[in-house]
Amino acid sequence: MNFQYFVPNIEKMPRRKLEALQLKKLKIQIDRALRASFYKERLSKAGITSSNSIKSLDDLKKIPFTTKNDLRNGFPFGFLAVPKEKIVRLHASSGTTGIPTTIYFSREDIKQWAHYMARCIYGTGCTKSDVFQNMITYGLFTGGLGMHQGGEEVGMMVIPAGPGNTARQFKMMQDYKTTVLHATPSFLLHLEAKMKEAGIERESLSLKRAFAGAEPYSEDTRRRIEKLLKIDVFNSYGLSEMNGPGVAFECQCKDGLHIWEDGFIAEIVNPDTLEPVKDGEIGELILTILCREATPIFRYRTRDLTAFYTEPCKCGRTHRRLHRITGRSDDMLIINGVNVFPSQIEEVIMAMKEVGNNYLIVVEKDGALDKLIIKVEVGPDIFMDDSRPLNALKDKIKENLQVSISIRPHVELHENGSLPVTEGKAVRVKDNRPKDV
Ligand code: ADP
Numbered sequence: 307m308n309f310q311y312f313v314p315n316i317e318k319m320p321r322r323k324l325e326a327l328q329l330k331k332l333k334i335q336i337d338r339a340l341r342a343s344f345y346k347e348r349l350s351k352a353g354i355t356s357s358n359s360i361k362s363l364d365d366l367k368k369i370p371f372t373t374k375n376d377l378r379n380g381f382p383f384g385f386l387a388v389p390k391e392k393i394v395r396l397h398a399s400s401g402t403t404g405i406p407t408t409i410y411f412s413r414e415d416i417k418q419w420a421h422y423m424a425r426c427i428y429g430t431g432c433t434k435s436d437v438f439q440n441m442i443t444y445g446l447f448t449g450g451l452g453m454h455q456g457g458e459e460v461g462m463m464v465i466p467a468g469p470g471n472t473a474r475q476f477k478m479m480q481d482y483k484t485t486v487l488h489a490t491p492s493f494l495l496h497l498e499a500k501m502k503e504a505g506i507e508r509e510s511l512s513l514k515r516a517f518a519g520a521e522p523y524s525e526d527t528r529r530r531i532e533k534l535l536k537i538d539v540f541n542s543y544g545l546s547e548m549n550g551p552g553v554a555f556e557c558q559c560k561d562g563l564h565i566w567e568d569g570f571i572a573e574i575v576n577p578d579t580l581e582p583v584k585d586g587e588i589g590e591l592i593l594t595i596l597c598r599e600a601t602p603i604f605r606y607r608t609r610d611l612t613a614f615y616t617e618p619c620k621c622g623r624t625h626r627r628l629h630r631i632t633g634r635s636d637d638m639l640i641i642n643g644v645n646v647f648p649s650q651i652e653e654v655i656m657a658m659k660e661v662g663n664n665y666l667i668v669v670e671k672d673g674a675l676d677k678l679i680i681k682v683e684v685g686p687d688i689f690m691d692d693s694r695p696l697n698a699l700k701d702k703i704k705e706n707l708q709v710s711i712s713i714r715p716h717v718e719l720h721e722n723g724s725l726p727v728t729e730g731k732a733v734r735v736k737d738n739r740p741k742d743v
């Protein structure tokens with residue numbers, strides 16, 4: 307394979323040099339952060355009064371973790387480290403788990419973000435000859451504009467399509483000969499069904515690749531999208547606290563997401579003890595941004611669960627790789643005392659060929675007990691009026707789930723294409739249990 311590098315001297319930098327660069331940038335971030343009211347207090351309390359207090363990368367551990375709540379408490383300007391006149395834009399998180407948090411960018415910050423994003427895009431094999439249809443939400447959400455700028459930086463022709471209206475999306479793909487898509491994995495799955503419905507021939511489209519992110523999805527879901535749409539799908543990870551997309555991305559090997567370590571310091575800790583896990587073990591990802599002056603953030607608790615790869619990547623990049631994010635630590639459902647992650651359920655369902663592209667996990671109270679209901683769409687070739695195969699499929703789903711999560715759920719089968727599809731991040735779990743239990 308002919309690997310592509312946007313900035314080879316940085317992407318293949320020897321680790322020792324990369325760590326020296328991280329330390330240099332970390333010190334700059336400390337001096338910047340001391341101008342923000344929140345960190346002035348937080349860092350001083352930790353005995354850090356200037357960048358001189360940081361002598362090695364290990365000294366990062368002197369800085370306490372920053373949480374989403376800290377960001378909320380610092381609202382609106384507690385984290386701002388530059389005069390307001392230097393800010394050219396703000397973004398806010400989508401607020402999946404509460405009040406959104408706000409991040410400010412200077413002109414230089416926007417440039418930096420576009421640069422890291424461009425590295426991700428170029429690393430998948432895209433070039434300026436590509437036509438990029440960005441089917442993700444624009445606005446306060448970082449996915450739209452973030453990926454857009456990166457596409458322009460690579461020199462692709464970017465179509466700021468936004469999500470929804472599949473008929474119009476297909477029209478644009480045909481008119482402009484789109485080669486690259488960006489969407490949530492759930493929207494990409496939905497697109498394929500709509501394509502069939504609209505009678506659009508895959509051959510009439512020029513699609514080659516898609517970037518899929520913003521929500522967790524399994525390797526089976528990736529394979530499903532690749533097979534259905536006949537494209538290469540690359541996993542894209544980011545969060546608004548760390549700019550947005552452009553933090554970690556898969557290269558042409560499609561085996562783990564390289565995290566740009568000259569822009570971010572990544573740690574993985576046990577979410578209960580907050581001690582570092584052993585290399586290769588799963589834990590909570592902690593991120594420090596090195597490439598943003600207006601809103602520095604240290605040791606941010608992402609709540610996202612992942613592990614580092616221990617082997618270097620075949621592409622030659624020295625920046626470490628993360629495993630596919632399996633979910634957030636606060637996504638975990640406790641069902642009659644058993645811990646279950648929605649990603650475990652997805653893995654089982656999406657590996658079954660008879661199942662369609664959409665599902666919903668519902669938890670209810672049934673007397674004193676919890677009841678887990680999995681609503682699953684059947685595949686397009688399965689008819690809802692023939693009960694024998696349907697019952698057999700239901701049993702098979704129950705059994706496969708029991709093996710994986712140790713719970714035998716209730717399973718409801720739904721007609722292909724009948725479960726609701728959201729435009730932004732998919733809502734996969736409805737926990738209807740009273741909040742105080
Ligand atoms: P919010 O935290 O309100 O959802 P963001 O838009 O900042 O707002 O979303 C970032 C979060 O989305 C990440 O912390 C992670 O949980 C999830 N996410 C983003 N990309 C991926 C991905 N490729 N795989 C799994 N989860 C992802």
Ligand code: ZN
Nearest residue numbers: 557559619621
């Ligand atoms: Zn690689």
